[in-house]
Amino acid sequence: MSWEESTRQKMLHLKLPTDPRWVGIAEMQIEDILVDHAYCEQKAASSCISLIVRFNDLEELVDTLTPLVAEEWGHFERVMDQLKKRGMKFGRQRKDEYVAKLNDFIKKGGSRMQQLTEYLLLNALIEARSCERFKLLSQHIQDDELKKFYYELMISEAGHYVTFIELARKYYDPEKVNKRWQEWLAYEAEVLKNMELRGDRMH
Ligand SMILES: [Fe+2]
Numbered sequence: 001m002s003w004e005e006s007t008r009q010k011m012l013h014l015k016l017p018t019d020p021r022w023v024g025i026a027e028m029q030i031e032d033i034l035v036d037h038a039y040c041e042q043k044a045a046s047s048c049i050s051l052i053v054r055f056n057d058l059e060e061l062v063d064t065l066t067p068l069v070a071e072e073w074g075h076f077e078r079v080m081d082q083l084k085k086r087g088m089k090f091g092r093q094r095k096d097e098y099v100a101k102l103n104d105f106i107k108k109g110g111s112r113m114q115q116l117t118e119y120l121l122l123n124a125l126i127e128a129r130s131c132e133r134f135k136l137l138s139q140h141i142q143d144d145e146l147k148k149f150y151y152e153l154m155i156s157e158a159g160h161y162v163t164f165i166e167l168a169r170k171y172y173d174p175e176k177v178n179k180r181w182q183e184w185l186a187y188e189a190e191v192l193k194n195m196e197l198r199g200d201r202m203h
């Protein structure tokens, strides 16, 4: 199976495709998109750091997430380069409604491994949606350099999505993980459906 096919299959797990109008309006506000994207990469790195701190005793998790921190930080640097090249400013962080809503779905309490499962699935979901959006940008925008940039990031985030799901299945009952993953997917689709379509946010 080609990489394209396997990724398409993975992304099909998302229950609601992005509104096709999004990419057109995002392209018109590419400075806002790049700024928002820069913060997304920062948050991806810091979320991995938090997991490493909180679950320091889980050797495989620490070994897997440590290089991911560097990778996400590398993405942040690359987004910053794209902004600089275009003479664009790194503006302030905006409210991240999408991630805030997803956070609301985290089940409180339960065992430590149940908590870990929640965090890993939340991360997996954000990676999957980011990957879907990067794919749209890589396919539809005019700027050739950004097309290539988003294509490369799409591949990287697809890998991260798999990493988070696999870690979840390693540290908790895989059947329960799969069931909970379906709930997360359904919830994310609802969140997206009820969010205003705007082109100044990555999500
Ligand atoms: Fe990233």
Ligand SMILES: [Fe+2]
Residues within 6 Å of the ligand: 044, 072, 127, 156, 157, 160
């Ligand atoms: Fe990522």
